[in-house]
Amino acid sequence: MTEQTNAGARLEAIELHRIEVPLVRPFETSFGRETVREVLLVRVRTDAGDGWAECVAGREPFYSSEYVDGAAAVIERYLAPALLAATAGGGHGGPGASPSHPSTADGAAAAIASVPAAAAVGPALAFVAGHRMAKAALEAAVLDAELRAQGRSMASCFGAVRDWVDCGVSVGIAPTLEELLDEVAGYVEQGYRRIKLKIKPGWDLVPVGAVRELLGPAGLLQVDANTAYHQGDIPLLAELDRFGLLLIEQPFAEEDLASHVALAAVCDTPVCLDESILDRTTALDAIERGATSIVNIKPGRMGGYLESLRVHEACLALEVPVWCGGMLETGLGRAANVALAALPGFLLPGDTSASDRYYAEDLTEPFVLGTGEHRGQLAVPQGSGTGVEVREELVRAWASAPPVLLR
Numbered sequence: 333m334t335e336q337t338n339a340g341a342r343l344e345a346i347e348l349h350r351i352e353v354p355l356v357r358p359f360e361t362s363f364g365r366e367t368v369r370e371v372l373l374v375r376v377r378t379d380a381g382d383g384w385a386e387c388v389a390g391r392e393p394f395y396s397s398e399y400v401d402g403a404a405a406v407i408e409r410y411l412a413p414a415l416l417a418a419t420a421g422g423g424h425g426g427p428g429a430s431p432s433h434p435s436t437a438d439g440a441a442a443a444i445a446s447v448p449a450a451a452a453v454g455p456a457l458a459f460v461a462g463h464r465m466a467k468a469a470l471e472a473a474v475l476d477a478e479l480r481a482q483g484r485s486m487a488s489c490f491g492a493v494r495d496w497v498d499c500g501v502s503v504g505i506a507p508t509l510e511e512l513l514d515e516v517a518g519y520v521e522q523g524y525r526r527i528k529l530k531i532k533p534g535w536d537l538v539p540v541g542a543v544r545e546l547l548g549p550a551g552l553l554q555v556d557a558n559t560a561y562h563q564g565d566i567p568l569l570a571e572l573d574r575f576g577l578l579l580i581e582q583p584f585a586e587e588d589l590a591s592h593v594a595l596a597a598v599c600d601t602p603v604c605l606d607e608s609i610l611d612r613t614t615a616l617d618a619i620e621r622g623a624t625s626i627v628n629i630k631p632g633r634m635g636g637y638l639e640s641l642r643v644h645e646a647c648l649a650l651e652v653p654v655w656c657g658g659m660l661e662t663g664l665g666r667a668a669n670v671a672l673a674a675l676p677g678f679l680l681p682g683d684t685s686a687s688d689r690y691y692a693e694d695l696t697e698p699f700v701l702g703t704g705e706h707r708g709q710l711a712v713p714q715g716s717g718t719g720v721e722v723r724e725e726l727v728r729a730w731a732s733a734p735p736v737l738l739r
């Protein structure tokens with residue numbers, strides 16, 4: 333019989349499911365256009381129950397070097413065997429291996445210490461370079477199983493301070509200005525509290541100006557370039573100052589902190605990094621250099637929710653606001669993101685939109701915008717683990733490949 337201790341949730345098997353979820357409308361960024369979201373789901377089976385998570389890697393390696401086929405391959409070949417071996421008492425890292433982040437402040441450290449099985453995932457997988465989105469999915473699935481076994485919600489584990497979070501919406505590059513304005517007007521009507529426009533060279537000052545006019549001076553507006561510009565575009569980007577934006581997100585390549593520093597020095601609009609921030613260390617470095625004054629936290633990009641807690645804690649101590657980005661998550665990933673966005677340092681609305689922004693039918697119970705005083709907000713799930721249930725009939729119906737069982 334397995335000893336039931338606080339360190340429960342002993343891993344027994346890992347299942348990978350590939351699904352294709354239809355999008356309500358194509359989503360276009362400076363990288364390209366998507367009509368379905370291909371999703372890799374991870375289910376862990378433990379002696380204390382199951383846990384689910386989704387991997388945020390896209391179908392193509394455009395936003396980051398990670399992509400669905402690559403994530404599935406690295407999990408199958410390296411990460412899952414190591415994690416299963418570590419849990420069995422051998423392998424890389426081993427059971428009870430605890431993450432060493434001595435400078436982590438108390439809130440994040442306490443949260444992480446309360447989930448020893450999830451906390452052991454990162455160290456057990458550290459022998460593989462990169463592949464943060466794949467690692468994050470495994471950690472999140474173990475975290476879900478562990479918190480369900482403990483009867484605790486992600487919000488309570490993370491240290492959430494609010495029951496509702498403000499929602500923004502990320503608006504892709506539209507075929508025409510007219511269609512963009514129609515789409516934005518629809519989101520305003522639905523109650524979204526902040527609009528984010530995707531921009532790229534040739535689609536910047538004019539659409540941003542038109543949307544500013546539509547929203548009026550008080551409407552919260554920001555832009556995201558997904559690395560589409562070069563240092564020579566700094567004068568053009570500085571012209572965005574006249575639109576009163578909350579921030580300009582990641583105009584330059586992820587390795588190019590210098591251009592972000594140069595832009596920040598000449599424009600009043602805060603520069604916010606997304607793609608460049610891989611963990612607490614890179615976040616602190618970028619802040620110290622003046623490359624970013626606001627941080628977009630995406631758990632997949634940072635290797636998991638636990639590293640996201642460390643980044644949040646570090647930014648909170650420096651009074652650097654953070655917000656929660658989005659990767660077109662289904663309800664499964666969205667639930668965890670909404671819990672994260674309820675932490676005290678998340679001072680700007682996230683890309684934590686309602687399910688119907690992306691999906692006619694969601695993988696879990698749908699997230700719906702609140703009404704009345706909660707107009708433009710989502711309720712933070714309070715149930716155990718993610719607090720949402722995966723609809724397994726949809727996992728089967730949307731399957732694009734047979735499931736893979738690893739044990």
Ligand SMILES: [Mg+2]
Pocket residue numbers: 556558581582606607628657
């Ligand atoms: Mg972004």
